[in-house]
Amino acid sequence: MGRASAEISQDLGGKNELEKPGDAQVLEDIFSSQVNLGDTLRYDQTHRKLKNRHIQLIGIGGTIGTALFVQIGVSLTKGGPGSLFLAFTLWCTFIMAINNCLSEMVTWIPISSPFVRFADRFVDPALGFCAGINFFVFEAALIPYEIVAFSVVIRFWTDEIPVVAIICFVLLCYALLNIFAVRYYGESEFWLAMGKVLLAIGLIAFTFVTMVGGNPLKDVYGFRNWNPPFAEFLKTGSLGRFLGFLACLIQASFTIAGPDYVSMAAGEAEAPRRVMPKAFNSVFYRLTTFFVIGSLCVGIVVPYSDPDLLNAISNAHPGAGSSPYVIAMRHMHIPILPHIVNALVLSAIFSAGNSYVFCASRTLFGLALEGKVPRFLSHCTKGGVPIYCVLVTLAISLLAFLQVSNNAAIVLQWFVNLVTASQLLNYAIIAFTYLRFHKALKVQGISRDTLPHKSFWQPFCGYYALAGTFTMAFVGGYTVFLPGHWDVPTFLFSYLMIGILPVLFLAWKVIHKTEWRRPEDVTFFEAERMEIDRYEERIEQ
Known part of the structure; x- marks a missing residue:
């Protein structure tokens, strides 16, 4: 992902037909760009090798992770099972709207890092710069989030391993995988993502089997834990229940994603015009199933006021299990299954963090190719790894060491606030x-x-998605403005990107004197689409 326009010309054999000077000049003539496209052509070496199964699992695997299995319990305690289920269901409608926006554009123009470059071409190059930086921050911030979560979950078995040692170990593994074994990334992430899918399906099955009495206690608990369905948060009465629902909606806006991950694979997808519509539709419906039913199951298996759940959240003490599912299994005296689930959750967390390292570094690499960050970041090793981009990404990941001097639950919430704002701004830009x-x-x-x-x-979907995501970007950290809740780190992590993006936009616009694209002057990547047409004609012969 995140590369410039030349990769769409590469067919399955890896031949780049745009390396001829005449075709490169065509690109120069078509585009009014700040970038030397000839340099871009020489540096970008991506091939269309991703199959439909890869793209679907990348979209699902990049989304399913800690938030669905562990962090969702925080929202359950704030809003109750009813609010959690309604909030996740409602937010899926906004994801559907984003999915509709992206699928139409990306299927017609299946290029790498599409929504960043669409913002550049259809709106203003300055907005493309903002979108690229914002998405990089979003991906990069998720890495320390997953590392902190990894250290919390691994302590389910032991507290003897120092936090610093866990963080260093995970960072070293990410460095090795992304610098020396990147050629195995696509296939390995496919199988790791498959494991996440099986875990999600397994937990849903666990819920429906145990709720009808299929547990060691023979307890037919059904929807007992849904009484009452709505919890009060911060205030009492109707206002407290609304604030509980709002807390769940904020969690949903962080947890549920998917279309953006699918679009990232567009520039390297085989037969994109045929594959991408199927990928967008199938990923959306599968993710909706996982998240909506998953939010229902969490409220079924454990009460929102459960003491073990509250203790695990407030003290980040995984001895009782950080996951609501693990807590439920222990309540039912199921001796082995919690360890299996904890191991699968651990692998899911590791996989998610690894994919974020890859995506963030490739986003930065794409910005370097387009001349929007220092050119030295486009340097690659002989194996084709953008080494400096990987190192910058891992340097940002050192924020995970915040856990050493702060409660892990607090640090996790900081990163949730930061990436929630970035993700919502990214969706608003797409809409x-x-x-x-x-x-x-x-x-x-x-x-x-x-x-x-x-x-x-x-x-309608464009307006609906824009209104919802832009509004939620400002709502996400509202609690810091309530009396007695002011907290500087929470405020900064919640609203930092909202303040930075306008500054980046204005700075790029003033320095580079970019112009707002008029609808009649917009170009639709004619050269790239022509090459994709030729490529698809060849593979269909």
Whole structure:
């Protein structure tokens, strides 16, 4: 992901037909760009090797992780099972809207790092710069989040291993995998993601089997833990129940993703016009199933006021199990299954962090190729690894050491706040970019019926996604403004990116004198689309 435009010309054999000077000049003539595309062509070496199964599992595996298995218990205690289920169901509608926006654009123009470059081409190069930096921060911040979660979950078995040692070990593994074994990344992440899917399905099955009496206690507990369904948070009465629902909605906005991960694979997908629509649709429906049913199951297996759950959250003490599922298993006196689940959760956390290292470093690499960060970051090793980008990403991951001097639960919440704001801003940019794309098509007389994939309820989905995600970006850290709740780190982690992005936009716009794209002047990656057409004609022969 995150590379510049040349990779779309590479067919399955790896031949880059745009390396001819004439074609490179065509790109220069078509695009009004700050970037030397000739340099981009020489540096980008991606191939279209990802199959449909890879793309679907990358989209699912990049989303399913700690938040669904462990962190979701925090929201359960704040809002109760009813609020948790309603919030996750509601937020899936916003993800559907984002999915519709991305699928229509990406299927027609399946290039690497698409939504970053779409913002550049359809709106303003300054917005493309902001989108790239924001997505890099989002991915990079998730790495220390997963590392902290890894150290919490591993202590389910022992407290003897120092936190510093765990952090150093995980960082070393990420460095080795991303510097020396990156060629195995796609296939390994496929199988690791498959493990996450099986874990999610297994926990759903565990819930429905045990709730009807399939447990050692023979306890048919059903929906007993749904009484009452709504918890009060911060305040009492109706306001307290609403704030509990809002806390669950904030958690859902952090937990549920997917379309952006699918789009990242567009530039390296085989037969993208045929594969990408299927990938977008299948990933959305599968993720919706996992998250909606998963949020239902969490509220079934354990009460939101359970003392062990509250203690695990407040003290980050995994001896009782950080996961609500593990706590439920121990309550039912199931001796072995908690260890199996804990091991699978641990592997899921490690896999998620590893994928974030890869994605963040490739985002930074793409920005370097496009001239939007220092050019030295585009340097690669002989094995094709952007070494400096990987090192910068791992340096940011050192934020995981905040856990050494702070409670792990507090540190996890800081990173949740930071990446939630970045993710929501990223989605808002995608929605706004689509609205500009939709208007440009209309102004230029291009019928959406001629596109390879036409999404439904447009442009309503664009406006719906923009309003919801932009609003939630500001709501995420609202608790710091309540009396007695002011906390400087929480405020900074919640609103830092919201303050930085406008500064980045204005700085890039002033320095580079970029212009806001008028709908009639928007270009739709003509050279890239022409090459994709030629590529698909070849593979269909």
